[in-house]
Amino acid sequence: MTAPHLPKVAGIDSTVPPPAHTVPPGPAAPYAQAAPGALIQDRLAGWVSDLTTLHELTERLSRTSTLDGALDELLRAGAALVGARRGLVVLEPADGRGPDTTVGLGLARADLGHLETVPRAATAFGRLLDATAATAATAADAPGPAVTEIVQPDLFADDTLDPRHREVAVRLGYAASYALPLVTDAAGRVGAAAWLYDEPAEPAERRRHLIGLYVRHATEHLARLVELDRARTTEATLRAELLPPRLPRVAGVQLAARHHTGPRGGGDWFDALPLPDAALGLAVGSVTGCGPSAVAAMGRLRASLRAYAVMEGEDPVAVLSDLELLLRLTEPARSATALFAYCEPALRKIVLAGAGHSPPLIVGERRTEFVETSLSAPLGMLACWEAPSVEMRPEPGETLLLYTDGLLHRTGEAMDRAFAKLHAAAVSVPKAARDDPGAIADHVLRTVLPEGLDAPDGCDSEEDVVLLAARFE
Structure with missing residues (x-):
């Protein structure tokens, strides 16, 4: 085994091992005795x-x-x-x-x-x-x-x-x-x-x-x-418990999620929950702030959205309106972005609405484009939030990508260039990987962030990253 080379520091030469046995020095000759001043100096x-x-x-x-x-x-x-x-x-x-x-x-x-x-x-x-x-x-x-x-x-x-x-x-x-x-x-x-x-x-x-x-x-x-x-x-344990431990299995759709928390511990989240009539709810969002308080707010927001989705998930605008009202009444000093999609896999029909969130991306063999959503303010920013929903019908084999802004911010580029980089990454997904939403998500992450998810210096690069992929059969 090769021994490691120890650093050399002042006063100690780490490269020279101590003697195996110490021999007591003999008595010094009278003429060799040093002067007291020299002993003190030594x-x-x-x-x-x-x-x-x-x-x-x-x-x-x-x-x-x-x-x-x-x-x-x-x-x-x-x-x-x-x-x-x-x-x-x-x-x-x-x-x-x-x-x-x-x-x-x-x-x-x-x-x-x-x-x-x-x-x-x-x-x-x-x-x-x-x-x-x-x-x-x-x-x-x-x-x-x-x-x-x-x-x-x-x-x-x-x-x-x-x-x-x-x-x-x-x-x-x-x-x-x-x-x-x-x-x-x-x-x-x-x-x-x-x-x-x-x-x-x-x-x-x-x-x-x-x-x-x-x-x-x-x-x-x-x-x-x-x-x-x-x-x-x-x-980290608390944050993991507040996110879905596993993704549900719903006929007609395959799901994959990638989540990475930045060093500051932000409040980005995702969710996928089965709904009545074989429907599926998909959501991503982010709360302002960082640290334990943001994580706790994220957990409350996600739990509330799940409840509203079960009650009125077929109307994403109503879900986000209820969420905005709750946020404004219970946490007036905090704002959040969110996107909720109501999916009917059997019909390959998606109705979605966003509140200050980045538009999702549809990836397929014939098209790779951002879904056109209406501009809207984040939750908690206006006295009353409301924006129209968007309906789309993915083709068989197409994948819907939902993500948080942290994926764009970590590129370190302006937002228009970050969107272009994300679109180019989705276009370059290999044909062999298009049948697996997890492989698509991994390819997009590797292409958009070639240096990986470890944040470099800079506060913007320390944000969370969430990527939720849903492939429709």
């Missing part, structure tokens, strides 16, 4: 070098904005400080809310799997995790000294080493380890980190002091990223 130079090292490493860590990036940086910086080539960090917050993960440096996934077969109590990081948990549980009644580190300078010289641990160490080729807990005063235990040496060795006292200071700062940073990761996961 010590000050060492302190400056150490402070420079910590500053560079902590600055690099502070620039990480994701949990995975911070864990990787912690392992690399720690390896440079203690003079090791490999290591692993086990993230296991004490409150049990996760996320629980193990990340390795210079260790493949199979290597981490081998380490997981070692009994927890036989590993240094496992003992640290259990010790910090036990300390936290008994601190109120009988506080004791906290475990600050576990040094194993020569694993194979330890007669008490677990046989499975010895077997894994031989297999992976490490002979010593140095482990530290990841603990903060506010969050408690966050996890544990361990670095592995290829030969018997241990970090010198100076290196231990430096890694202790660095890990203290790194753990605070990790704790903040853990909370941020939990918040993002909760918001």
